[in-house]
């Protein structure tokens with residue numbers, strides 16, 4: 042049964058992931074194919090990085106043309122692509138300025154650096170006293186700062202010491218935020234829906250109340266929209282469901298159109314202007330290849346109505362999931378096409394994912410009991426029906442094993 046390709050990756054690669062036993066060689070739209078030619082429906086879409094679908098033809102064309110023309114020059118020079126990308130991103134999201142990085146965690150780091158410098162230079166916090174508040178169950182990436190903010194023991198264990206000035210509060214608890222704020226608080230960093238934490242949707246009105254508390258206390262509210270943003274939840278940005286505009290956001294994942302790592306930190310002019318030449322940077326951040334693809338990814342999102350699709354098909358998908366009356370389903374939750382299916386603890390969600398794989402459905406559990414359904418936003422009703430049927434069969438099999 043062992044596949045030499047898998048054995049080779051294991052032999053030469055680090056052991057920091059536990060992939061499902063499938064070797065993917067090709068992708069198109071919502072489908073991927075393995076090395077034996079089997080086709081799968083991708084319900085993971087690379088943790089939302091492939092919202093546009095695999096190898097979107099228009100995005101591939103932009104990538105190929107720009108790669109053949111000019112790809113990397115560093116920020117030591119201007120290019121004809123960066124400004125247009127940042128303008129598109131700012132105007133769509135309602136922020137004044139944007140700073141381009143590559144991966145999500147780099148955008149998070151950028152946001153935290155901006156918030157600290159803003160606290161010292163504008164808010165008047167004493168040097169080295171600035172505090173950042175985040176939530177239990179968060180996921181903001183894997184650098185030492187980001188895992189320093191994590192409440193998940195495994196993410197932290199063995200990687201300390203962590204930076205000072207990081208505080209955690211319960212997610213969804215407005216009073217806890219109010220109590221945690223001090224005159225030294227620079228920012229509150231929050232995911233509108235916790236993705237890796239288990240697709241946790243906060244109570245209605247939570248973000249709005251947080252925005253009011255932050256404003257009252259002169260604290261920056263920074264929404265981590267890396268997973269929830271760019272249409273995933275049925276709005277361009279998930280915070281828009283509550284009619285607010287936070288002080289800043291970070292975007293990543295789908296911003297690269299499923300082709301490249303592209304991330305952004307977006308905020309008001311007052312905050313961004315704390316950065317001076319030499320304060321912060323990235324060799325690859327904002328390169329013309331990434332800028333061209335990032336702008337096209339935003340254009341495709343709007344022009345192909347992917348946001349509306351996520352709203353409509355997410356509703357359809359969730360309704361269908363709720364018709365599955367399996368005793369193994371504890372809860373269906375999420376928004377748009379960011380959906381979590383909580384499985385009864387008597388059964389391992391990972392085993393369900395392995396069974397789904399055999400039925401041609403790719404997905405992955407998060408936190409042992411939650412199965413994630415976050416397909417490309419281009420998925421159709423018919424494809425959702427295929428997933429529902431497969432899931433139904435898998436749940437029946439699993440129930441029989443328990444009985």
Ligand SMILES: *Cc1c(COP(=O)(O)O)cnc(C)c1O
Pocket residue numbers: 088144145146147149180181182183232236237265266267268269293294
């Ligand atoms: C994936 C993710 C990150 C980290 O992004 P990387 O590109 O993996 O560094 C940060 N925040 C959230 C909410 C994410 O889902």
